[in-house]
Amino acid sequence: xxxxxxxxxxxxxxxxxxxxxxxxxxxxxxxxxxxxxxxxxxxxxxxxxxxxxxxxxxxxxxxxxxxxxxxxxxxxxxxxxxxxxxxxxxxxxxxxxxxxxxxxxxxxxxxxxxxxxxxxxxxxxxxxxxxxxxxxxxxxxxxxxxxxxxxxxxxxxxxxxxxxxxxxxxxxxxxxxxxxxxxxxxxxxxxxxxxxxxxxxxxxxxxxxxxxxxxxxxxxxxxxxxxxxxxxxxxxxxxxxxxxxxxxxxxxxxxxxxxxxxxxxxxx
Amino acid sequence: xxxxxxxxxxxxxxxxxxxxxxxxxxxxxxxxxxxxxxxxxxxxxxxxxxxxxxxxxxxxxxxxxxxxxxxxxxxxxxxxxxxxxxxxxxxxxxxxxxxxxxxxxxxxxxxxxxxxxxxxxxxxxxxxxxxxxxxxxxxxxxxxxxxxxxxxxxxxxxxxxxxxxxxxxxxxxxxxxxxxxxxxxxxxxxxxxxxxxxxxxxxxxxxxxxxxxxxxxxxxxxxxxxxxxxxxxxxxxxxxxxxxxxxxxxxxxxxxxxxxxxxxxxxxxxxxxxxxxxxxxxxxxxxxxxxxxxxxxxxxxxxxxxxxxxxxxxxxxxxxxxxxxxxxxxxxxx
Ligand SMILES: Cc1cc2nc3c(=O)[nH]c(=O)nc-3n(C[C@H](O)[C@H](O)[C@H](O)COP(=O)(O)OP(=O)(O)OC[C@H]3O[C@@H](n4cnc5c(N)ncnc54)[C@H](O)[C@@H]3O)c2cc1C
Ligand code: SF4
Ligand code: SF4
Ligand code: SF4
Ligand code: FES
Numbered sequence: 001x002x003x004x005x006x007x008x009x010x011x012x013x014x015x016x017x018x019x020x021x022x023x024x025x026x027x028x029x030x031x032x033x034x035x036x037x038x039x040x041x042x043x044x045x046x047x048x049x050x051x052x053x054x055x056x057x058x059x060x061x062x063x064x065x066x067x068x069x070x071x072x073x074x075x076x077x078x079x080x081x082x083x084x085x086x087x088x089x090x091x092x093x094x095x096x097x098x099x100x101x102x103x104x105x106x107x108x109x110x111x112x113x114x115x116x117x118x119x120x121x122x123x124x125x126x127x128x129x130x131x132x133x134x135x136x137x138x139x140x141x142x143x144x145x146x147x148x149x150x151x152x153x154x155x156x157x158x159x160x161x162x163x164x165x166x167x168x169x170x171x172x173x174x175x176x177x178x179x180x181x182x183x184x185x186x187x188x189x190x191x192x193x194x195x196x197x198x199x200x201x202x203x204x205x206x207x208x209x210x211x212x213x214x215x216x217x218x219x220x221x222x223x224x225x226x227x228x229x230x231x232x233x234x235x236x237x238x239x240x241x242x243x244x245x246x247x248x249x250x251x252x253x254x255x256x257x258x259x260x261x262x263x264x265x266x267x268x
Numbered sequence: 269x270x271x272x273x274x275x276x277x278x279x280x281x282x283x284x285x286x287x288x289x290x291x292x293x294x295x296x297x298x299x300x301x302x303x304x305x306x307x308x309x310x311x312x313x314x315x316x317x318x319x320x321x322x323x324x325x326x327x328x329x330x331x332x333x334x335x336x337x338x339x340x341x342x343x344x345x346x347x348x349x350x351x352x353x354x355x356x357x358x359x360x361x362x363x364x365x366x367x368x369x370x371x372x373x374x375x376x377x378x379x380x381x382x383x384x385x386x387x388x389x390x391x392x393x394x395x396x397x398x399x400x401x402x403x404x405x406x407x408x409x410x411x412x413x414x415x416x417x418x419x420x421x422x423x424x425x426x427x428x429x430x431x432x433x434x435x436x437x438x439x440x441x442x443x444x445x446x447x448x449x450x451x452x453x454x455x456x457x458x459x460x461x462x463x464x465x466x467x468x469x470x471x472x473x474x475x476x477x478x479x480x481x482x483x484x485x486x487x488x489x490x491x492x493x494x495x496x497x498x499x500x501x502x503x504x505x506x507x508x509x510x511x512x513x514x515x516x517x518x519x520x521x522x523x524x525x526x527x528x529x530x531x532x533x534x535x536x537x538x539x540x541x542x543x544x545x546x547x548x549x550x551x552x553x554x555x556x557x558x559x560x561x562x563x564x565x566x567x568x569x570x571x572x573x574x575x576x577x578x579x580x581x582x583x584x585x586x587x588x589x590x591x592x593x594x595x596x597x598x599x600x601x602x
Contacts, residue, residue: 002346003376004519004530005338045523049546069546086340203549229551230543232519237370237378238535239516240542243551245569268551 003235006042006086007031012061014081017147018140021112022077023054023065030087033057035097035123036116036254039064039089040234046075048088050231052253054115056122062087065115065147091234092253095120095198095224101130104190106218108209109138110181110201114147116226117200121155128160135190136163139181139205143167143174162189181205182212192217198254200226203267210257210267220258227252227266270432271451278447279315279428283307285444290350290389293329295322302355317393318423320402321357321582325512327534329353330367330384337380337519338530346383354391354421359404361392361416362580363512369574370515380532389436392417396462398470401583403596406474409581411466422459429455478577478599483568485602489560497598498559500591507585507593508536513566513578516542537561567599 013025031039038052041064049072055063068077079085105124109117117136124134136155140146146165156163166177166184177184181201197213199206206225213223229241229248236250244263246255260266274282286292292307297316304322305313327333329351336344356364371381394412395402404411413420418437422429429451432438441448479485508514518535521528535542538558544550552558570578579595586594 001376002338002344002379004380004532005340005343008341042521042528045521045528047521048519073546228545230545232517232535235376236374237515238518239537239565240518240535242565242569245572265551268549 004088004233006040006048006088008084008086011079011081011083011085014079017065017149018145021065021067021145021147023063023147024076024085025055026062026064026085026087029060029062031062031089033062033090034094035120036095037090037092038116038234038249038253039087039091040231041066041072041076042086042088043072043075043079044084044086047072048086048232049073050091050234050249050253052116052119052226054118056119056126058123058126065112065118067112088234091249093251095123095254097123100124100196102132104132104135104195106135106188106190106195106197107137108181108185108197108199108201108213109136110205110209111140111145112147113199113201113205113226114138117198118148120198125155125158125161128158131160133160133162133190136161137166137181137184138163139166139168139184139201141168143171180208182208185209185212185216188216193219194222196222196224198224203228206267214257220261221256223257224254225257225260225267226254227260229253270438271456272430272432272441272448273424273426273451273455274428274430274448276427282444282447283315284309285447286352286440290352292352292354294354295319315355317355317421317428318396320395320397320399321359321584322355323584325363325510325582325584326353326356326360327363327367327512327515329388330364331371331381331515331517331534333534335380335532336529337532339524339527340530342527346379348384348387350387350389352389352391354393356390356392356413356417357395357582358392358409358411358413359402359580359582360512361390361413362404362409362576363582364390365416365576366513366570366578367515389419389440390417391419391421391437393421394423394459394462394466396423396466398466398473399583400473401587402470403474403581403583405467405470405581406476406596407478407577407579407581410463411470412463422462424455424458424462426455429459474596476596476600478567479602482599482602483571486560486563486568486599489563489602491556493602494556494560497593497601498556500593501555501559502590503538503555504590505536505538506588506590508538508562509534510584510588511579512582512584513580537565563598 007030010027012027015023040048054065170178232238236247241248294315295302296305302319371378392413418434420431516535566578
């Protein structure tokens, strides 16, 4: 197997989530993965970029929820259902779900950071009896920027799932909480000493959320952080993704606060 | 140990024999500097195995500056031509050792690299005359090879003393048995003396060794030290592209007819865009941070993985540097 060669597949379905975020459902399942691992997605003739699947590892389709930010994602957003893309992976290490067993799981997401967390959430839900309770705390800029709005009511109904949303800026229809995501972290109804906290979102959100969790008493080794770094090869060779002595593509993409807290500005 | 002596007069025939199955590259010297050239029986360019490392590095043979690593939907054919690379110095073998760790030992194996690597026979050579830009001993290397290559050459009075390091090397000797004679102890003693004197020369050039636990010092270096170290740097990036132990690369895709070719090009951590992520955030937006990343990479991180430095002391970065920044001085100061 040539580790640089993608598997080609088609886009089965395109689901717009927000003005800048779209979910791409791929045809068939070109790669198997575990929650937390990521893949390189190729837009033919344009290039690759790393994304974490947003679908359940148990699902029969592979989905990615992607924000339009630059060169590759812009071209991706121009594609239509039936167009060909390439996938290379899975890369990196999965979340250590075994260690979460019999515990609460506390998930904090911001913006498009909810995408990889959805994959984790669905994997947890698949074996929900193994865990005490699953908490989701999610913040978006405005109500329009909330991803998976159409799925949230269903998820709320699942027993032992507790979801709380907030937006930075509300509108007329919004009845929920207003304020950045850290404002809904005041009450954390879990056993803080043993609970794993899983965080994914934009750099500043990660920084302040981590600070908040540390202050609340979460153990450094229980705070799991998705590190977004520049990537090229995805397989620990090109050196691009390195942060401190870690290769985010190989040792990550999820590292714990214990791993990265001595690195100056690890979220930048 | 396994020694064979090639009388000087037989070198031409040996090259001719090698060239039947492979391309041959060797160092040729002119005005005191040596360059790698391809063997051509029509030209009469004598190999010179006694100079220090060639001006250009040998990375290109193993890991070309631009190379196709995948093609799709059609596949690439993994095929490379056999090469005999002669006169490689110990500092450049350290480079090969670095690529071998990254591309072969670290999983997954890079088949593109492996294909090339397997098709290159490396014949290394001693450095009897180190220059003042050489500091292999500073980073813990000797001025002569003790492995990695397939064969090693020491130029002695009676010819070329070959030492065998691998089965591939032994096969080459066996295929050319008639050209070699038994190595007498006189040549081996001569080699020992040449090596002793090379080490003495190096010790005079580099009186100090790299500091103990240099990785900790590099990790903890304060901002002022880093600033002072990079103060003169004009960001020409020559130090990274001429370096035999740098291996960073970037993948880019190009359309070629109905196919897409994925091309690997050398990259370097001094480029501002190297670590930039989608949306524009950049963990190393300042040149100070990028400058120091090289020291972290070579003397801290790589050392932590493999217990040797990703710097061979070849001195090319110093020679090629627009600002004449000397790694040794920086490491001595921290
Ligand atoms: C493990 C991981 C998981 C991720 N998961 C998700 C996810 O689920 N959803 C999501 O939306 N995002 C995710 N991201 C972020 C996503 O990878 C980036 O948004 C994406 O790479 C942006 O690519 P772009 O080309 O559109 O952006 P750009 O800003 O154009 O480029 C991104 C990077 O590529 C470089 N670059 C751009 N053009 C070139 C060029 N021509 N030559 C060389 N370099 C160039 C830039 O310097 C920049 O560093 C994830 C990132 C990582 C590391
Ligand atoms: S850093 Fe300089 S001396 Fe060290 S291997 Fe690279 S070019 Fe040679
Ligand atoms: S990170 Fe920098 S110093 Fe290290 S191999 Fe890459 S270019 Fe060279
Ligand atoms: S060669 Fe010298 S001036 Fe050029 S980037 Fe390297 S250190 Fe800076
Ligand atoms: S992306 Fe290439 S080393 Fe991690």
